[in-house]
Amino acid sequence: MIGNPLKLKKKVEDFTLSLFYILFEEEQTKDDLFEIHCDYQEIVARLKIENAAAIWEQFYPQLPIIAEKVKKDAQAIHENDPAAQSLQEVCFAYPGLFAIGVYRISHVLYQLGLRLLPRIMSEYAHSTTGTDIHPGAQIGESFFIDHATGTVIGETTIIGNNVMIYQGVTLGAFRVDKSLSQTKRHPTIEDNVVIYANATILGGNTVIGKGSTIGANVWITESVAPNSFVYHKPETKIVKKKA
8 A cells, every 4th residue: 555645646746846946956956856865765665666766876867967958948938939038937937848847857767667656747747737748758859838738648659859839739549449558559740840739640650740830720640741731721701790
């Protein structure tokens, strides 16, 4: 038993916040790392995780690398969103950056063999921002989620560098079947792709070629060649009311 699951969930949430905040410190002090390590030890003990000490020894030296990646994400937001007036605003006020930052932390833990802890972390970011990024996804540098709300990125998704997606985008599986758990079920998005709001892209064999633009509200289940423009053409009628 892991004891009271709600108390453990709160401990993981605090652990996640501490890790996110330390990414923006000029220096990661021994005292800061000690406190985070103590939280980690308590969590993994209650989850009864084997090899937890060895995993930490591989994880914490990667924090500066994670920090640099998150700073590149913040810079991408600042450079691409005309509403962003400063990097400080991006760090304080953009839920997409928090979701990406938590993903980058949890992804490293996931790669090191942890499963439940990164999932609790990602679900915390999901509940806070409305953005659901599975820690198993592979996401390149300078990633930008605008507005964030309603975005879903599945476990086996692969995203290249300099990709920008808007709210409501789903990068999902074409078919949900437990027997497919060890297969690539989610799409690949190559470098320099823009995906507009509420687009749905499904399937492990689906590749969105580099430099492509995917318009709002499209439904894609097959690959798109590089430098393509894919759009949905709705029929909208405006009828003037009778006086």
